[in-house]
Every structure is written in structure tokens, then in C-alpha cells.
Amino acid sequence: MTLKELIQRAIAMAQPGLDPLARAAIEIAAEAQVLPVFGDLSEELASKPSTRHLLARIKTVNVVNGSVALPDDVLTAYACEAQLFDPDEPDTVFSRTDWADFLSQQLDDRLGHFLINEGTLFVVDPGDQYVHGIGPTRELRLIIPCTLEVPALNNQIAAPAEILDMLLERLAASLRAGFTK
Amino acid sequence: MIDLTYQHILHQTAIRMSALVGTNFFNIATTYNKAILAEGDFKSADWPFNSFRDTIIMAVADFSLAIADTKGHVWRSYLADVTADLPNHAEIPSVAASGLEIIGVPGDVFDSTDGIKLEELPLDQVRRIVQETWRTFPLYFYNIGDGLRIEHTRTNVKIECCVYSRTQQLAAWTGVGNVPLPSVLESGIASRAISLMTKDGAFEDQATIYRKYSDEALINIRMGQTQMPNIKLP
Numbered sequence: 385m386t387l388k389e390l391i392q393r394a395i396a397m398a399q400p401g402l403d404p405l406a407r408a409a410i411e412i413a414a415e416a417q418v419l420p421v422f423g424d425l426s427e428e429l430a431s432k433p434s435t436r437h438l439l440a441r442i443k444t445v446n447v448v449n450g451s452v453a454l455p456d457d458v459l460t461a462y463a464c465e466a467q468l469f470d471p472d473e474p475d476t477v478f479s480r481t482d483w484a485d486f487l488s489q490q491l492d493d494r495l496g497h498f499l500i501n502e503g504t505l506f507v508v509d510p511g512d513q514y515v516h517g518i519g520p521t522r523e524l525r526l527i528i529p530c531t532l533e534v535p536a537l538n539n540q541i542a543a544p545a546e547i548l549d550m551l552l553e554r555l556a557a558s559l560r561a562g563f564t565k
Numbered sequence: 566m567i568d569l570t571y572q573h574i575l576h577q578t579a580i581r582m583s584a585l586v587g588t589n590f591f592n593i594a595t596t597y598n599k600a601i602l603a604e605g606d607f608k609s610a611d612w613p614f615n616s617f618r619d620t621i622i623m624a625v626a627d628f629s630l631a632i633a634d635t636k637g638h639v640w641r642s643y644l645a646d647v648t649a650d651l652p653n654h655a656e657i658p659s660v661a662a663s664g665l666e667i668i669g670v671p672g673d674v675f676d677s678t679d680g681i682k683l684e685e686l687p688l689d690q691v692r693r694i695v696q697e698t699w700r701t702f703p704l705y706f707y708n709i710g711d712g713l714r715i716e717h718t719r720t721n722v723k724i725e726c727c728v729y730s731r732t733q734q735l736a737a738w739t740g741v742g743n744v745p746l747p748s749v750l751e752s753g754i755a756s757r758a759i760s761l762m763t764k765d766g767a768f769e770d771q772a773t774i775y776r777k778y779s780d781e782a783l784i785n786i787r788m789g790q791t792q793m794p795n796i797k798l799p
Contacts, residue, residue: 391702408686408706412694415702537701 385548388537390555391415397556402563410559418534421554425547426531430459438547439529440465450519451506459529463500466528468507470496476510489513500528569748571738574621575602577755581771582762584609584617601741612762622734624757624779625744631786632746633669633727638789641672643746644727650677651722653695656714665728672725674707674717683707683717694718753782753793 385393391414399407429435439459445452454460468478478496485491486499486506493511500506509520532551535541541548579585580597586608587593596606604614632640646661661667674683686706694704695718707717715722729745737743744754760776763769781794 388702404684408684408690411704412690412706415700 386538386540387418387535390541390548390552391418393552394555394559397552398559406563410563413562414555414559417555417558421551421558422532422534425550425554426459429547430462430529430531436462436465436529438544439532440527441530441542443526443528443530445505445524445526446522447505447507447519447524448521449517450508450514450521451504454500454503454505454526457530457533458503458526459531460500460503462529466498466500466526468496468498468505468527469525471523471525478507486514569744569746569751570742571621571744572601572741573751574624574744574755574758575617577751578617578621578758578762579607581755581759581775582609582612582617582768584612611764611767616762617758618735618738620761621754621758622731622738623761624754625734625746626729626731627757627779627783628746628750628754628786629727629729630668631783633729635787635789636670636672638786639791640747640786641669641725641727644668644729645672645725646728647723647725649723651715651717651724652720653717654714657709657724661726661728662723663728665730665733667726668729669727671709672727674709674715674722674724676705676719677721677723678719681705683719683722685709688716691716691718749791749793750782753779756782 395411395414398410402410426439429439443455443458445454463480466480468480470476470478476496478498479492481491481497481499483499483501486497486508491497491508491513496510497508497514498505505526506514507520507524508514512519532547533542541551543551576597579602580593584607585593585596585602586606587596596602599606607614607617629644632638633644635641646663646665646667648658648667649662651658657671659667674685675681676683683705684707686708688708688710691706691708694700694706695716704718707715707722709715715724734745737745744750746754756775757779760772760779763772778794785792785794
């Protein structure tokens with residue numbers, strides 16, 4: 385479903401039974417409601433362990449000298465659920481590590497290690513220890529919960545069907561809310 | 566298919582104005598039965614042949630304007646045309662895209678590209694939408710109001726309108742062509758023409774009868790109706 389289709393369907397769900405001026409008001413308000421609906425649903429899904437997985441997306445990260453800043457839509461608060469892998473070396477296992485262990489110079493050399501700290505991803509290859517400014521430079525894949533992305537109008541919404549249904553219901557409800565007695 | 570011709574109206578008008586050549590019923594009927602009446606078929610001392618032409622064209626104009634002045638009237642399609650593309654803030658034109666003069670009230674407004682009809686909205690709301698450049702979802706609203714300009718939320722729009730041209734009607738008359746209106750208006754147009762043909766007190770009583778009929782027909786049209794009134798003779 386594209387964003388345009390989502391808005392059109394939500395309008396169609398919200399309009400029935402209303403007078404022409406109210407119907408026009410719903411059309412005018414629809415696009416403005418998209419951001420808050422996406423944001424609120426992202427927050428709600430992320431807050432529950434049972435639904436957080438619905439927000440998981442695979443992000444391509446270009447690590448340079450062992451670190452990279454993560455995009456704004458990544459929910460770093462849930463870094464505990466992140467997974468990292470190398471698409472070119474599928475046998476390499478990266479273990480998520482906390483800051484103290486990451487700096488300890490005693491990382492298990494059978495595994496790679498990664499850490500997310502204040503929006504930055506740090507990576508150490510198997511057999512290496514962390515040294516600031518030194519580390520791998522290549523493309524990796526990070527699986528982590530992210531906020532729902534609002535696409536361009538004619539682009540597909542990158543979300544599973546379950547989330548699309550929720551977005552549609554929430555958007556229609558928020559549009560109708562102002563006219564429900 | 567439009568099949569009401571100027572000759573139909575001329576026949577109806579001429580016989581009631583006693584204008585046809587003939588000294589008795591039979592030879593007047595012979596004249597009347599001719600498919601095309603010309604100047605040589607007319608004998609009226611009061612009304613030259615071309616005065617019938619001009620009066621009938623005036624009657625057609627009266628009915629055309631009544632239809633064009635009535636938004637949503639089903640007969641507007643007989644006079645239908647559209648404007649050229651109009652960007653936001655464009656002046657409402659006085660001629661249609663065909664170059665013919667626009668008469669009556671504007672019809673529907675629709676997007677020039679995708680043909681979707683626009684809905685009317687208060688001017689302040691239309692302006693606010695236009696100013697909100699963050700919008701990407703297409704909205705279809707316009708406002709004309711009492712002014713001479715149209716403001717809308719699209720790139721270009723067209724306005725459906727009615728058109729009329731005396732030059733065209735004169736050419737239709739000369740070419741033995743059609744009246745640009747539905748055939749059921751034959752009685753109304755003929756009555757209107759007869760009601761206009763009075764001078765120096767002559768033909769006054771007859772004109773009054775036919776004026777009443779044509780006035781009622783025009784009122785019906787302006788109320789959105791399509792039926793013609795019954796003639797009530799005194």
C-alpha cells in the first residue's frame with residue numbers, strides 16, 4: 385500500500401454520514417495527521433516486547449574505521465534486540481557487548497563484537513580488540529527496531545500487513561474524531 | 566440528435582403573423598407547406614422577411630440565456646463549452662476555449678490534467694491550502710465567489726460553461742440550419758418571437774397571449790424544470 389492509498393482509504397472510512405463541509409475538512413486534514421499517527425503507533429509498538437518485533441528492519445550500515453552514526457529512525461533504546469551480520473561473511477557471528485566489556489581488551493576472539501552507544505554503532509572483527517578510530521571498513525547489516533517511516537506519497541509503506549491495518553484504522557479514527565458526537 | 570431548425574420556428578411564427586403569401590386558405594397552405602420559406606413567400610406590410618429572422622434569433626437568445634443562467638440545468642449540454650486552462654488566480658474569461666462568448670453562470674470546475682471535479686470551499690481555506698507547500702496529497706478545491714478570479718488548489722483547471730454567438734446563429738439561419746436548443750422548445754421559442762412582434766399598438770392582444778406563455782416557459786427553465794406551460798386562451 386502506498387501512502388497515497390493509505391490516505392485515500394482512511395478518508396473513505398472517515399467520511400460516511402457527514403455533510404459536505406465536514407467531508408472537505410477531513411480531506412484537508414488527512415495528510416497532516418499522517419506524521420502523528422505513524423509516530424504514535426511506532427511508540428506504542430516499541431513499548432511492548434510482544435509487538436516490538438514488528439518494527440524490526442534491516443538497515444545497511446557503512447562502517448568506517450570501526451564505527452558509523454546510525455540513521456535517526458533507529459530506536460537505539462532497544463539496542464538490546466539488535467543483531468549485526470556481514471552479508472559477505474555469513475559465518476561470522478557478531479555479539480552485542482556492553483560498554484565496559486567492549487573497552488576491556490578481553491573480547492572473545494572467536495566472535496565479532498558490536499555496541500550501540502548514543503546513536504553510534506561500534507564494530508570489532510573476530511580476533512581484534514577495540515581501538516578508537518581503528519576497525520573494519522565495509523558494509524554490514526543491522527537488524528533493529530525502527531520508527532515507522534513515512535514514505536513519499538506514491539511510494540510503498542515499508543511495514544507488514546498487520547501494521548498497515550493499524551495505520552489505516554488509526555488514521556481514519558483520528559480524522560473522524562473531530563466529528564463524532 | 567438536434568432537429569429543431571430555424572425554418573420550423575419561422576413557419577410557426579409566420580403563419581400566426583398572417584405573413585405568408587396567399588389569398589385563401591388553400592394557397593396559404595401551399596406556401597406554408599414549403600419546406601423552406603424564403604423572402605418571396607412573405608407578404609406582410611408590417612414585418613419584412615429579415616425582421617422575422619432577427620426576432621427569432623432574439624427569441625433563441627432569450628431561451629439560451631435562461632438555460633445558461635440556471636446552474637445544473639439539464640439543457641446546458643446543448644450550449645456546452647469549456648474555458649482554456651486557468652492557473653490559480655486566473656481571471657474568469659469572457660470567451661470559451663472555442664472563442665465563443667460565455668453566457669450565464671459558470672458550471673463545474675475540473676482539473677485540466679486528470680479531469681477530476683473540484684469542490685467549492687470558502688476562499689480562506691483555499692488560500693491556506695495553496696500556501697501549505699508541505700502538502701503532497703492532491704486536494705481538489707476552488708473558490709470564485711463574487712469576484713472575477715478563480716482561486717484553486719490545482720495547477721490548471723477548466724470551467725464548464727455555456728456559449729452563444731449571434732454570428733453563428735445568423736449563419737445557421739442562412740444555412741437553413743438548426744436551433745441550438747432542444748426540439749421541445751419549439752413552442753416556447755415561436756411564442757417568444759410572436760410576443761416580440763408588436764408595434765404601434767398592432768398585434769398587441771396576440772403578443773400578450775404569447776408573451777405570457779413564453780414568460781412562463783422561461784420561468785420554468787430558470788427553476789431548473791424542462792416542461793412547457795399550457796397555453797391558456799382568454
